[in-house]
Amino acid sequence: VSDPAKTAGIVVIGDEILSGKFADENAKFLIGELRELGVALRRVAIIPDVPADIADTVRSFSERFDLVFTSGGVGPTHDDLTIEGIALAFGAGVVVEPVLEKVLRDYWGEAMPEANLRLAQTPRGAELVYGGSGRAAVWPVVKYRNIYILPGVPKLFRAKFDGIKERFRGDALFEARIYLAGDEGELAPELAAVDAEYPTVQIGSYPRFEETRFKVIVTLESDDQAALNGASAALRQRLKDKIVDLG
Amino acid sequence: VSDPAKTAGIVVIGDEILSGKFADENAKFLIGELRELGVALRRVAIIPDVPADIADTVRSFSERFDLVFTSGGVGPTHDDLTIEGIALAFGAGVVVEPVLEKVLRDYWGEAMPEANLRLAQTPRGAELVYGGSGRAAVWPVVKYRNIYILPGVPKLFRAKFDGIKERFRGDALFEARIYLAGDEGELAPELAAVDAEYPTVQIGSYPRFEETRFKVIVTLESDDQAALNGASAALRQRLKDKIVDLG
Numbered sequence: 001v002s003d004p005a006k007t008a009g010i011v012v013i014g015d016e017i018l019s020g021k022f023a024d025e026n027a028k029f030l031i032g033e034l035r036e037l038g039v040a041l042r043r044v045a046i047i048p049d050v051p052a053d054i055a056d057t058v059r060s061f062s063e064r065f066d067l068v069f070t071s072g073g074v075g076p077t078h079d080d081l082t083i084e085g086i087a088l089a090f091g092a093g094v095v096v097e098p099v100l101e102k103v104l105r106d107y108w109g110e111a112m113p114e115a116n117l118r119l120a121q122t123p124r125g126a127e128l129v130y131g132g133s134g135r136a137a138v139w140p141v142v143k144y145r146n147i148y149i150l151p152g153v154p155k156l157f158r159a160k161f162d163g164i165k166e167r168f169r170g171d172a173l174f175e176a177r178i179y180l181a182g183d184e185g186e187l188a189p190e191l192a193a194v195d196a197e198y199p200t201v202q203i204g205s206y207p208r209f210e211e212t213r214f215k216v217i218v219t220l221e222s223d224d225q226a227a228l229n230g231a232s233a234a235l236r237q238r239l240k241d242k243i244v245d246l247g
Numbered sequence: 248v249s250d251p252a253k254t255a256g257i258v259v260i261g262d263e264i265l266s267g268k269f270a271d272e273n274a275k276f277l278i279g280e281l282r283e284l285g286v287a288l289r290r291v292a293i294i295p296d297v298p299a300d301i302a303d304t305v306r307s308f309s310e311r312f313d314l315v316f317t318s319g320g321v322g323p324t325h326d327d328l329t330i331e332g333i334a335l336a337f338g339a340g341v342v343v344e345p346v347l348e349k350v351l352r353d354y355w356g357e358a359m360p361e362a363n364l365r366l367a368q369t370p371r372g373a374e375l376v377y378g379g380s381g382r383a384a385v386w387p388v389v390k391y392r393n394i395y396i397l398p399g400v401p402k403l404f405r406a407k408f409d410g411i412k413e414r415f416r417g418d419a420l421f422e423a424r425i426y427l428a429g430d431e432g433e434l435a436p437e438l439a440a441v442d443a444e445y446p447t448v449q450i451g452s453y454p455r456f457e458e459t460r461f462k463v464i465v466t467l468e469s470d471d472q473a474a475l476n477g478a479s480a481a482l483r484q485r486l487k488d489k490i491v492d493l494g
Contacts, residue, residue: 016451018289019420020282021466027293028270035267042265043300046274046291049451053290076432077452078439115435155457173266185323188362192325204263204296205324210402219268 005040005170005223009061012046013054013073013082014152025154026071033161038170038223039067049073054085062089062145067168069161072152074142076115086144087123097122103139132163174228175221178235179214182242183207187216190238198231200224214244252287252417252470256308259293260301260320260329261399272401273318280408285417285470286314296320301332309336309392314415316408319399321389323362333391334370344369350386369396379410421475422468425482426461429489430454434463437485445478447471461491 010030016022027044034041042065047053054073061068073082087094100120105112128140129148141160142149148164150157180187184207195203201222208217218235222228236243257277263269274291281288289312294300301320308315320329334341347367352359375387376395388407389396395411397404427434431454442450448469455464465482469475483490 015449016453016466018278018291019449019468020278020288021422021451021468022453023275023278031265031267031270041267042295044265044291044293048289075452075454076435078435078442079451113430113432113435116430116432118435119432153454153456175268183360183363185360185363185366188323188325188360188365195325202262202266204268204326205322206263206269207322207400209400219263221266221268 005038005173006066006168007042007064008034008039008067008069008168009042009065010044011054011057011061011068011070012044012152013049013070013085014046015049015079017046017072018048026150026152026157029154029158030069030071030161033165034168036172037165037168038172039168049079049081051081051085051088054082055089058086058147059089062147066146068147070147070149071157074119074149074151076113076118080118082149083118083121083123086147086149090123090145092123092125092144094121095124096120097126097128097142099128100140100142129164129167131165131167132159134159137163171223173221173223174225175219176228176232177220178218178232178239179244179246180216180218180239180242181214181244182216182239184216187218187239187242190235191218194231194234194238197234198222198227200227201231203231203235213246252285252420253313253415254289254311255281255286255314255316255415256289256312257291258301258304258308258315258317259291259399260296260317260332261293262296262326264293264319265295273397273399273404276401276405277316277318277408280412281415283419284412284415285419286415296326296328298328298332298335301329302336305333305394306336309394313393315394317394317396318404321366321396321398323360323365327365329396330365330368330370333394333396337370337392339370339372339391341368342371343367344373344375344389346375347387347389376411376414378412378414379406382406384410418470420468420470421472422466423475423479424467425465425479425486426491426493427463427465427486427489428461428491429463429486431463434465434486434489437482438465441478441481441485444481445469445474447474448478450478450482460493 123144126144204219373391451466453464
């Protein structure tokens with residue numbers, strides 16, 4: 001059996017997502033990435049641009065999970081409050097990070113608007129994490145404790161995460177699916193029995209009323225291949241009359 | 248000025264969403280619906296199928312927001328733990344609701360699997376909310392305190408929400424957008440000034456690096472039409488050299 005997977009939480013900071021002005025793209029993207037990397041995502045929160053809310057949420061996530069990713073609220077305008085919120089969470093000050101300031105001034109030259117200095121702010125004690133190529137290699141990700149602070153603009157969010165993602169790679173989970181013709185109520189005792197017998201296998205049951213060929217999708221997931229195979233075989237035996245082969 | 252908008256929170260209960268096995272459809276749908284209804288969504292949480300997590304989250308949301316909507320974790324199988332979690336949150340017992348039991352038995356007849364009785368369970372003291380047509384009119388939504396308990400299957404989630412949604416309708420928000428050619432750093436002082444001058448208007452600034460015609464979308468939103476018009480005019484005056492007419 002492999003080491004337990006790293007756990008993670010995602011905090012999307014954005015009034016614009018909650019109000020429906022823009023659809024979330026970053027949590028959706030990151031859920032898929034974390035699955036592929038073998039990181040166990042435990043919670044997603046979409047919260048407003050309010051420092052106290054940001055502080056409460058990132059502190060709680062930072063304590064509970066190995067990795068925290070924030071999306072949004074970093075930029076030069078009045079509604080960019082993520083750095084302030086994270087600093088507040090841990091009683092840290094906000095400082096202008098000298099390396100980031102130099103990158104900014106090199107890029108903008110004399111014409112840099114004063115407000116852009118906010119892009120060099122970090123909670124005191126943050127680290128800079130480099131990775132990727134192009135601008136991602138020049139412009140690092142700010143990490144504070146176990147919190148990776150990423151921008152809300154989807155294109156930048158993806159580029160910055162792509163640059164650093166290999167550091168998070170763990171063992172991929174093993175998975176299996178069984179498609180069944182029975183109603184969930186009929187399957188429930190068999191699922192519960194196998195779930196109890198194989199505690200290291202997560203078994204989920206999802207009815208799909210719009211399908212004609214099957215009525216329920218059962219998923220099995222584990223970091224233990226032998227346990228997964230055992231649970232899958234046990235379920236197939238118990239439910240053999242109801243299995244649909246989608247070929 | 249109209250009454251303040253009702254506030255809301257969404258709790259999506261589902262290991263299958265966190266693990267990336269299925270994409271969230273219900274929070275996405277509900278964000279759009281709440282916007283159209285004039286309800287102010289304050290927070291979304293996606294959490295695992297764990298009663299203690301469900302309990303903590305729904306209790307916190309129930310205290311903080313006028314309306315709470317849960318998605319998922321209601322059904323006959325071992326991974327359906329939402330009713331148990333909500334009951335735990337408030338120290339209520341779980342009971343078989345007689346009206347729901349009758350609907351179930353009428354539908355299934357003698358062939359009803361025993362596990363399906365779980366579909367009639369509610370936290371003790373829950374209300375039944377009827378609305379819509381067809382099966383939605385027969386099969387009510389379970390409401391406990393200010394929490395509306397909805398199923399995770401997207402087709403059913405939509406049908407049940409559609410059936411009850413008019414009870415949530417408030418005053419629509421007024422909104423405006425301005426597209427700008429400047430960088431966010433240049434706009435920041437002007438945005439901050441107007442934001443401070445119009446506290447009832449929410450002003451957001453969103454850079455879009457993939458666009459060629461403009462660089463920043465500024466959004467204004469308020470339940471006060473006069474304030475919105477004032478803030479919009481003030482911003483247009485201050486930023487007139489940078490406005491892009493997408494006409």
